Structure formats: structure tokens, C-alpha cells
Amino acid sequence: MAEYTVLVMAEVEPYRTILPMIEQKCRVVRWRPDDDAWRGELADVDGIYVYAHIKISPELMDSIPKLKVISNFGVGCDHVDLAAAKERGIPVGNTPNVLDGATADITFALLLAGARNIVTGDHFARGPDFLEYDPSFMLGQEVHHQTLGIVGMGNIGYQVARRAMGFDMKILYHNRKPSPRAEEVGARYVALEELLAESDFVALNMPLTDETKGMIGARELGLMKESAVLVNAARGGVIDHDALLETMRVGKLHCAALDVTEPEPLPRNHPLLELDNIIVIPHLGSATEQTRQAMSSRSVENLLAGLAGEELLSRIV
Ligand code: DGY
Secondary structure (H helix, E strand, O other): OOOEEEEEEOOOOOOOOHHHHHHOOEEEEEOOOOOHHHHHHHHHOOEEEEEOOOOEOHHHHHOOOOOOEEEEEOOOOOOEOHHHHHHOOOOEEOOOOOOHHHHHHHHHHHHHHHHOOHHHHHHHHHOOOOOOOOOOOOOOOOOOOOEEEEEOOOHHHHHHHHHHHHOOOEEEEEOOOOOHHHHHHOEEEOOHHHHHHHOOEEEEOOOOOOOOOOOEOHHHHHHOOOOOEEEEOOOHHHEOHHHHHHHHHOOOOOEEEEOOOOOOOOOOOOHHHHOOOEEEOOOOOOOOHHHHHHHHHHHHHHHHHHHOOOOOOOEOO
């Protein structure tokens, strides 16, 4: 007989090793968005495992009397009411560190793709109009020796800066407060306004919080260089998407390269999806085989530790 009961909250099937690992010790109750049967099981539930950003409200926490832990697959926990969990003394586990490298890699991939017209170039090279090589065509922006502004110098921002060093970039950053590690990568702390005005590339790598929601709006986009590339590998909600649409419609930036959007996914007929100066990928920041495996192990370890009343390996509150 299983020791614990876990409510697995996932709209899609969780990554392949997750359920077998949980099921070794726990009975799984599957949350469903369109069927309330799981609600009848809540009296037995000891822990929540959340996959792919399903919202966890204070009401849900209060309807699970034995709730000992919430374990999130991923580092960003903006979909969990962290203040409510803290107030109730429920630890929330997440997966920092194991995904820093992969997320920094995708930030850089988007930066390079935006600068050098990789996506539009690919479409063109496959299409009917590529009949002769034209050296004056599709000129991009140089990356090496340019200025990169990183918003959010946490673990991922730091890894982005390390990659930028290899490209001989000048690095500026903005954060809630200066980071002691920034010196190691030669990054200079500046106000957001200065970062936006001075940078050739702006990488958003901060968490989504009350302070960062809509942080990049019309005023901020207006401060950026027309040749700049904006990369968002954080959360869609840090950018005001109406302002972004207006900016990109008139070609005010060279490119906006987005791993994340608000909402996510964008409605299929969203006007941003029609623009050539936008790159959008489907939230692939940590999507490598190696990182998914590490995230799976870490999040299940957090879950099992919380169920046993032990300290979690990584805990956000
Ligand atoms: C994260 O770790 O926050 C990623 O966005 C996946 O959820």
C-alpha cells in the first residue's frame, strides 16, 4: 500500500520518468481541468506535484487538509501563490541550477538568431525567390564586441553573461540589487533606463513577480536602440504585449526573440505572429533531454522529501 497520496496537476502528460518515480511510493490522483472527480479525493492528498504551470490558489491549498508540500517542475513559480503557501507553512520546491545552462544557451541562440536573421533567412533560402546570392541583402547586426544588457542577474543571467564574455561583449545588468558575482563576468550594474538605451541586445532573465510584471512597456521599448534585439527567456508577462506589437509593427527594433509569451500560447491569429521581425519559439528554455531529466529527478526528490517531513533540496518558500 502506497505511503502517500499525491495530486499530480498537469494538463499534458508529464515527462516520461516522472510518474513512474512518483508511483514507487505514492498513489497518484490526476487533476483534470474539465472533470471534478479529483476533488472527491482531496481529503487523502498529502502533496501536490505541479507540471507546466497550472495555477495553485490559496483555495486549493485550503481544500487539502493534510497538504505537506507543493513540488513544482521548473524554477519559475509565478503560477503558485507563494505568499499563501508561506502563510500556511507549506514548503514549495522548485528546480533552480539544473536548468541554468540550458536556459542561458537558448537566450544566446535567440540573440544570435535575431541578430543574424537566421529564421527569416531560413524561410527565404527555402522559398522561390532565392535565385542568386546578393551581398547587400538581409544584413543583420553584429554580436561580438557589442553591448549586452541583462535584466535579472540571477543564476541564469549569470550564465548568459559568461557566454557573452566569449563573444567579447560589454555587459550591463539590472537587478533588484547589485549582484556580487557580476564582477566575475565584468558586468556593470546600471539603472534599467540606462541599460535599455545603451544595449545592442537586451536579455530578459528575471522571474515574473509583482515588481517585474509588465516591466517592459511602451516607455521602456521606446528607450531601446532601433538596431537592438530584445530576447525574452523569462516569462511572457514581463513584457506588455500590446506595446510590443505597436513597437514591432513600425519596425522600431531589429528583432524581438521570444521563448515565452503572454498568453502562452498566443491565440493562433495573434497579430504578433504575422510579423517578420519577431521570432517565437514554444517555451523551450530548459527543453533538452539532459535538463528535463535533471528537473524530473530534482522535483520528485523535493516532493518525496516534503512528504517525509524532510528539508527540500531546493525550496522557493
Ligand atoms: C521554468 O523552469 O520555470 C521553465 O519555464 C519551465 O517551467
